[in-house]
Amino acid sequence: MTSDTRLPEPTAPARILVIKLRHHGDMLLTTPLILALRQRFPTAQIDVLLYEETREMLSANPDIHSIYGIDRKWKKQGVLHQLKMEAGLLCTLRKQKYDLVLNLADQWRSAICTRLTGARKRVGFAFPKRRHPFWAFCHTDLASTQAHNTQHTVEQNLSILSAIGEAVHDVPAKMSYTDQDWQVCRSLLPPDFQESYVVIQPTSRWFYKCWREGNISAVMDALSAAGHKIVLTSGPDAKEKKMVETIIAGCPDAQFHSLAGQLTLRQLAALIDHARLFIGVDSVPMHMAAALGTPLVALFGPSKLVFWRPWQAKGEVIWAGDYGPLPDPDDIDTHTDERYLDAIPVDAVISAAKRLLA
Known part of the structure; x- marks a missing residue:
């Protein structure tokens, strides 16, 4: 033709x-x-x-x-x-x-x-x-x-x-927010946090995806000792906020500010977008950080990495399976108290964070 x-x-x-x-x-x-x-x-x-x-x-x-x-x-x-x-x-x-x-x-x-x-x-x-x-x-x-x-x-x-009839493979994700969302976040931050901070979101609605509280406390201590300020975030669920309280109790000398349970998802996006680094587990905020292009350290346990690895992320993915055996994701009881991420060494997360902050 x-x-x-x-x-x-x-x-x-x-x-x-x-x-x-x-x-x-x-x-x-x-x-x-x-x-x-x-x-x-x-x-x-x-x-x-x-x-x-x-x-x-x-x-x-x-x-x-x-x-x-x-x-x-x-x-x-x-x-x-x-x-x-x-x-x-x-x-x-x-x-x-x-x-x-x-x-x-x-x-x-x-x-x-x-x-x-x-x-x-x-x-x-x-x-x-x-x-x-x-x-x-x-x-x-x-x-x-x-x-x-x-x-x-x-x-x-x-x-x-x-x-x-279309074939498309490489398209970025997009997390959008408004200027008002950022202004709300900014108003909640102490003045000395507004220009440079690290966001740590240690929680997920499924606790089997979470790292041990003491490990997060150790990371916060190490980053604080290196001169970095940390903003802690979580969802509004009482269990998540209690987890953050336990983390805070484990590092009383760290330079941090908690906004746990205080932000909408769009406000959280604005906060992450202005951060130097995001550290978190396999959860919505981790995907938001990847979409926003914020450097990240993402901690994974028994999740299907092929499906859920942060899309087009800048940073490092640390998988517990590289440090010890993990159950098949399809066999997980989502209500278990097991913390499968505990196989990840604290030093591995601190080293990754420092590399990205250098």
Whole structure:
């Protein structure tokens, strides 16, 4: 076929919806896909459907036009209330008249939402556990998942674009915040901390991913002795704040300031973005640091590094498996009191931090 007889390209989508119903970190790792869509379709309206509690991960992202949320609190007010709210949401989505829907999720709910948008092209993944006629009925195209076992979560998300003839592999994640978010953070920092500090986030909602409190205290002592100021952060959960209190008790002479449980996710992003270094475990803030380009020391235990290694991070990943045996991630009891990261030597973390701060 000559250039004169080549068929025209299909009309570019004017309205796109991305669906992902997962946790905070999963939402951050959708941003490379969103950026790839923005680069490919610069004039398109790109919307996102997510769980309401994860909205803040994307709420300041300039590539997104609108965010729609499924609030899991609806069901606490009764089945009728939940059905009414979800029906209203589906009606709103249908009114957007999407040209393209990309369903990254594996839930039946996400498939039903995809179908009911009425979009002319509805792409999902051919998940092995969803080999069912109804899953195929909800989508016009299914992208292969055959390579997912060897791909980072970002690469898995990007692979859905193969169904629309795109091949994208190397796109950065983006964690966005506002100037007001930074101003709030700045107002909470002591004057002598505002120009140079290290952020340490030692907690995760799953404590098996955490390093021992005494180890964090030792790192804080070493970095303080080297002249560095430390800002401690954590989530608002009482268990996380208690862990921070234990860490503080173990290093009374360290130069630190605690903002544990005091920041929103966007404020935390602003704090991390202005830090010289981030030290943390496999958790949302670690992925935020990677997306922001802040140098980091990331501590990993029995997590699937192929999937969850910080994407395009500047810094070092220290894996407990290099220092001792670890159980298979699929065999972990997430409620265990075991601290699998304890195999990581304190000196390894201190040395990595000092290299990055030099």
